[in-house]
Amino acid sequence: MRFFIAALVAVLVACGGGDDGDPNLGPVLGSSSDLIGQAAPDFTRTSSTGDEVRLADLRGKVVMLYFWASWCGPCRQEMPLLDAMHQRYSNAGFMLFGVNVEEDSTDAQKLLKDLGVRFPILFDPESEASSLFGIDAMPTTVLIDKKGRIRYVSRGYKPGDENKYRDQIRELIKE
Numbered sequence: 164m165r166f167f168i169a170a171l172v173a174v175l176v177a178c179g180g181g182d183d184g185d186p187n188l189g190p191v192l193g194s195s196s197d198l199i200g201q202a203a204p205d206f207t208r209t210s211s212t213g214d215e216v217r218l219a220d221l222r223g224k225v226v227m228l229y230f231w232a233s234w235c236g237p238c239r240q241e242m243p244l245l246d247a248m249h250q251r252y253s254n255a256g257f258m259l260f261g262v263n264v265e266e267d268s269t270d271a272q273k274l275l276k277d278l279g280v281r282f283p284i285l286f287d288p289e290s291e292a293s294s295l296f297g298i299d300a301m302p303t304t305v306l307i308d309k310k311g312r313i314r315y316v317s318r319g320y321k322p323g324d325e326n327k328y329r330d331q332i333r334e335l336i337k338e
Contacts, residue, residue, distance in 0.1 A: 203307045204295035208285035225335040226307040227259045233270035235301040237320035244325045249282040
């Protein structure tokens with residue numbers, strides 16, 4: 164019973180919204196604000212289309228990494244909004260990759276089909292990419308500029324966050 168309660172609390176905390184830089188949320192590579200300006204750690208993952216995607220190969224593009232899980236309610240709410248953003252800005256030098264953090268991708272595959280999400284998904288079953296970015300909350304969004312530097316980190320989701328993402332993407336595309 165204690166395990167069940169601890170697991171439930173962990174899920175509720177992980178799926179809760181939060182602002183970047185909130186000192187009560189705990190560290191992400193030191194803290195969310197500490198990531199800003201740092202070079203994004205390189206990794207290679209297999210995508211939902213079977214392609215190998217290496218982050219360093221995407222220099223010259225604005226990249227959003229969206230760390231998510233099928234059990235995360237806010238992720239389900241946000242993903243269709245991100246899909247629309249992907250469609251709108253992909254021809255302008257923007258790339259969005261969902262990074263699924265689950266060991267077994269079966270539930271993730273079903274959710275993607277149900278939601279009709281079209282942006283590429285990278286699978287991180289051993290949490291290697293997630294660990295490089297210190298991911299400890301679902302969802303976590305990382306925005307990387309054309310030079311490969313982390314420019315924005317958001318932990319959790321609340322309605323309206325997509326407007327902040329859109330503003331950041333527009334700004335970074337212009338640089």
